[in-house]
Amino acid sequence: MKKHQITIIDIARQLNISKSTVSRVLTGHPNVSEKTREAVLKLANELDYQRNMLAINLMSSQSHTIGIIVPEFVTSFFPMVIMGAQEVASQAGYNVLISQSNESYETEVANAKVMLDNRVDGVLVSLTRETRNYDHLKVFQRKGIPIVFFNRVCDDMQVPKVVVDDYEGAFKAVEHLILTGRKRIAHLGGPTSLHVSKKRLEGYKDALRKYNQPIDPGLILDYDLNLEKVKIYIKHLLDLPEPPDALFTINDPTAFEAMIFMKAKGLKIPEEIAVVGFSNNYGSTLIEPRLTTVAQPTHQIGQVAAQLLLDQINSDASEWKPIYRVLKTELLVRGSS
Amino acid sequence: MKKHQITIIDIARQLNISKSTVSRVLTGHPNVSEKTREAVLKLANELDYQRNMLAINLMSSQSHTIGIIVPEFVTSFFPMVIMGAQEVASQAGYNVLISQSNESYETEVANAKVMLDNRVDGVLVSLTRETRNYDHLKVFQRKGIPIVFFNRVCDDMQVPKVVVDDYEGAFKAVEHLILTGRKRIAHLGGPTSLHVSKKRLEGYKDALRKYNQPIDPGLILDYDLNLEKVKIYIKHLLDLPEPPDALFTINDPTAFEAMIFMKAKGLKIPEEIAVVGFSNNYGSTLIEPRLTTVAQPTHQIGQVAAQLLLDQINSDASEWKPIYRVLKTELLVRGSS
DNA sequence: GGTGTTTTTGGGAACGTTCCCAAACAATGG
DNA sequence: CCATTGTTTGGGAACGTTCCCAAAAACACC
Known part of the structure; x- marks a missing residue:
């Protein structure tokens, strides 16, 4: 059903070297002779080799993905925030898994489970208008997965939050x-x-x-x-x-x-x-x-929230602080007043 | 840095059974005695076991994820399409990896590579206004990964497309x-x-x-x-x-x-x-x-495109047909004319 | 040419699952 | 009670990487 995808073993076999060496070349490890490096790079390019993140993710126990749970997608607010977050995330080599709770508590719970299943490295959350119980989000804390709230935050949890004033x-x-x-x-x-x-x-x-x-x-x-x-x-x-x-x-x-x-x-x-x-x-x-x-500085909210999340991902849980970032708003006076 | 996450091996050890049996219970395989099933389920629940999709993905060579590449997020059009696609996808147990090309050809190419790295099971694409060269998308075809275009389609490629009339x-x-x-x-x-x-x-x-x-x-x-x-x-x-x-x-x-x-x-x-x-x-x-x-029936475009993609994912490449779906538009006469 | 040092390479475990195969056990029937 | 069938279990390979450790090769020096 699915075509065979080229692996480092294919490359190793064709060049009569070990997969370790191929891996070293592809990850940029210094200890490898110029001759083999070139040969590997050349063949990898010819065969259209593409690293398999599924394997890398399992090996590293990191999905290189951050999750974002937002209540809706209809007004421009959340898409804009997501844009900001995505910028920062992909800059740092992370993917973004987006899910909408559609303002439904149950969907939010289900989405949180999906994020957990997929071992997101961290999660950005803006609550639904219905959410009163936070157990499904406290799981992240318990499992040591960083969580950052933005816009619609949870007063019950001691984690970083990004809001506007x-x-x-x-x-x-x-x-x-x-x-x-x-x-x-x-x-x-x-x-x-x-x-x-x-x-x-x-x-x-x-x-x-x-x-x-x-x-x-x-x-x-x-x-x-x-x-x-x-x-x-x-x-x-x-x-x-x-x-x-x-x-x-x-x-x-x-x-x-x-x-x-x-x-x-x-x-x-x-x-x-x-x-x-x-x-x-x-x-x-x-x-x-x-x-x-x-x-509201929508774009900035996303950027700041994503950055706070990345900071947590890249630091020890003992150093996590419930930073509370309040961004400035600006009154735009127009014709309606 | 990261807390230990419960695995089926932890469960197996605690119950003095093999991981195979635990796996059978958790995947709903019939051949397992009622007694062990209950014990496993109970312990899994107590330990807050969460299946590791990273392992499952590698094992199955499927990411259970479809990628969506859209040119922008600012107008409501693409977010709406994405909503429709996401509905269908998550119904079928697929995640959605979204990326914006920001109307930039280069970003589109980079995004395509990320999708490839992450072994998306299929990809939904709406081109940037700049895209003239389609090599980065033809790779999907070559690698046997289904691709469906919507809205801004590519005339050069014989794959399913969803457009409005x-x-x-x-x-x-x-x-x-x-x-x-x-x-x-x-x-x-x-x-x-x-x-x-x-x-x-x-x-x-x-x-x-x-x-x-x-x-x-x-x-x-x-x-x-x-x-x-x-x-x-x-x-x-x-x-x-x-x-x-x-x-x-x-x-x-x-x-x-x-x-x-x-x-x-x-x-x-x-x-x-x-x-x-x-x-x-x-x-x-x-x-x-x-x-x-x-x-334009934005929501429906997303649904139809996602469905066509899933159909391809779940069928042999030999059966793929370049279906061309044209959805109806509706003229809404309002005050400006 | 032997010794020591550095560079380059290969082998194998590990990540957490699923799945196949065979073994163990229980149940059925003559 | 033995053979036959069916159910339940365990062992191990596989998925594609990375990473550690040891072996091999290359090099330098006396």
Whole structure:
């Protein structure tokens, strides 16, 4: 069914030398005569020899692969993070095994098992919105496989984490709304199980406090990130006796949905209601008015997370530290506010 | 540096049986007594045994992995295709090794080598806009590793390909513009090296022919998909003595750029100029007016391509056929036309 | 030409599985 | 109770590398 692939033994036999010598040439070991080196290299090239990583992996007990588990692929956020991580990883000679949990806890568990089976040398994780139990991830720690969280991190585990300053980002966003004269700022937040949701909510509240604005619980909604429900929440807000004059959402897709719905209702953005999102996703400059949002350094998140992971892979477990890297956000003020 | 991982030999020793028996239990072989089966299963569970795919892969000479090489990750098109492919692959117990060529031929070559090194069981490829030489991909054929192209296919190789009906999609788009009264329809096309560009251009021309409209070479531009240059091309078109009253672009991001530029120039869309894109990318419903576009079944492309690949993997090379699957497109008429 | 040193080479174990073959054991039937 | 069949088990090769150790070859020096 499968063609025979050339091995170092084939090369050794044809040249009447031992496989050890061929291996030495191919791995660049110094102790080998110029004559045999050339002969091996020449024949390897002629035969189109390709080293077999399956054997090398088993021999070295390393897969030379890092795993990445992300909740979704639809918004541009995670693909961008993956791009950054992949850059750093392949630079260092590592492959990347990507899996999506589709925001499902069970899939995340299954994916973790696949990573374990495949003996990834380390794993990068961003949790699903459902994940409450972390046993499937603690296995990695127990087995001595480094793990790094990014974006949606796990407070329960003492491992490196890479996040953006969600608190400050939200704070700046809301402060901006206040300073431009908004009096009733609503917040459509994410599920409180997610660290990011909590932090952004805190930033929202503290900005209001700083400027002595009342915190109206009726203006704070937390939803499950299911975009189809956005309409319902917005309708609820607009139907309030005192509707909001500004909306700060947990992310950009949510803001898009909200804007589309509000525009359909005839509301003027930003005159009647200002909107600010979070992430600077693809699309935020396409919608009209262009969305004011808190930009996250997606690419950098991936790079930093991958680097932290590689650092752990290449050091003794005793030296591992639960580094907590907080990257800066940037408020991009555009037409929607 | 690395913790000892439990192997079947550990289990065998503790139970005073042979590794063969343990292996039989774990692989579900029938010939093993109920008593030993239970004992093995129990201990494996207690010790948190995890099968070592590195060993299994070497033993079976299969990586249980399929490779996917895509040109980019920025637009939503390829991530969506990958989602579809991944679904089918993991259903069948295969992992997915993803790599981006970043539209660079050299990176594509390097990625192909990595796939080869890692002995992927098959590979899914969408070419870069630069690729003119296919030697790095023909190696797969020579080595008996199945390969399937999708979207950006290679005319030189007799292997399965999955595309959408670019010709018909373009035809329908242009026909729609003609039927809505447009007289000068410009086409901002992709590099002619890409199969898709050629097909879409053909559809464009044939639609004009069918309705006895002149084909003005001055209205047909082919660019290298570098979004930053879109402005220049559009400016050129608008400055013509007889500027176009409609624009059909090779893809949606190009249409977005064009629309943004034209709106900034004060042009009314669709009154003064209609715009039609291709792909129904994320963002086409965000921009205003919403973009009329030819939708591609991204998810399905991935599924079909992966399935064709798996079919080849699980059959003898002598049975491989260069199946050419053409999926249907759908014209989505929206506000921009 | 013998001794010591360095360079180059070969042999074999190891990585953790699966799979084939033969051996041991249990069960069945006359 | 022995022969026959069937079930359960163990031993060892194989997958393609790397790496350690020892042997062989080449070289230098007195």
